[in-house]
Amino acid sequence: MTIPAGAAGARPAGARPADATAARGYRRAPEGTHPPLRFAAYRATGLRAPSLAPVVLRQRLTEITGPLLTGDIGPSDHDLTTQHAGEAIGQRIVVFGRVLDSDGRPVPETLVEVWQANSAGRYAHVRDSWPAPLDPNFTGGGRVVTDPAGHYSFTTIKPGAYPWGNHHNAWRPAHIHFSLFGRSFTQRLVTQMYFPDDPLFSQDPIYNSVPDANARGRMVATFDLDATCPERALAFRFDIVLRGRERTPFEEPHA
Numbered sequence: 678m679t680i681p682a683g684a685a686g687a688r689p690a691g692a693r694p695a696d697a698t699a700a701r702g703y704r705r706a707p708e709g710t711h712p713p714l715r716f717a718a719y720r721a722t723g724l725r726a727p728s729l730a731p732v733v734l735r736q737r738l739t740e741i742t743g744p745l746l747t748g749d750i751g752p753s754d755h756d757l758t759t760q761h762a763g764e765a766i767g768q769r770i771v772v773f774g775r776v777l778d779s780d781g782r783p784v785p786e787t788l789v790e791v792w793q794a795n796s797a798g799r800y801a802h803v804r805d806s807w808p809a810p811l812d813p814n815f816t817g818g819g820r821v822v823t824d825p826a827g828h829y830s831f832t833t834i835k836p837g838a839y840p841w842g843n844h845h846n847a848w849r850p851a852h853i854h855f856s857l858f859g860r861s862f863t864q865r866l867v868t869q870m871y872f873p874d875d876p877l878f879s880q881d882p883i884y885n886s887v888p889d890a891n892a893r894g895r896m897v898a899t900f901d902l903d904a905t906c907p908e909r910a911l912a913f914r915f916d917i918v919l920r921g922r923e924r925t926p927f928e929e930p931h932a
């Protein structure tokens with residue numbers, strides 16, 4: 678799946694995405710940009726990665742024309758610190774950037790959704806029960822739509838690291854999950870944003886499942902002093918490039 682796919686037109690079953698990409702003149706991401714579906718050090722992939730070659734399904738009009746997933750953005754969806762009656766606990770941050778195509782052109786009207794742990798590294802989720810405190814004033818979910826210049830911005834709390842049992846003493850580096858929807862249901866991309874200089878990078882198989890070091894670096898936000906809100910919030914820039922040589926790594930291989 679690729680956003681945007683002006684190109685979202687259906688292709689014959691079995692057609693090679695690479696050929697279609699080349700025909701449109703788009704530069705392909707170099708090898709090593711995206712993580713493999715199965716990565717031994719990331720144990721859960723052994724259970725969920727497909728063991729058989731995927732069956733290519735022809736995309737029909739329903740999948741490539743709708744629904745347009747941009748409706749019902751709530752007034753606090755862009756600010757995860759104000760979704761409850763009280764103040765969320767932790768370091769307040771602004772996470773902002775642009776969604777761009779391979780030529781640096783902005784991608785407007787893209788639904789950007791985020792989800793994350795709280796400042797103690799715990800998700801507000803029934804499956805997360807490790808002994809870190811929940812914050813009653815922080816749910817950890819947000820959504821915005823990019824503006825005509827491709828900009829998005831969230832205000833949130835810097836998430837904490839959390840243990841996850843993948844291997845002995847395994848800790849996830851602080852991260853925010855991102856999902857981007859394009860103009861149809863089939864156009865979804867998922868990635869994670871990390872924070873600069875995290876000491877946990879070296880032992881995290883999810884971060885390291887992206888083979889290329891430069892591509893891994895494109896998942897790391899940049900601290901931006903000029904964008905900080907004085908006496909309010911620090912700021913981190915995270916631009917997301919959908920395709921081409923500077924493409925952001927995504928959690929599935931894409932054409």
Ligand SMILES: [Fe+2]
Binds near residue numbers: 794849852854
């Ligand atoms: Fe996570």
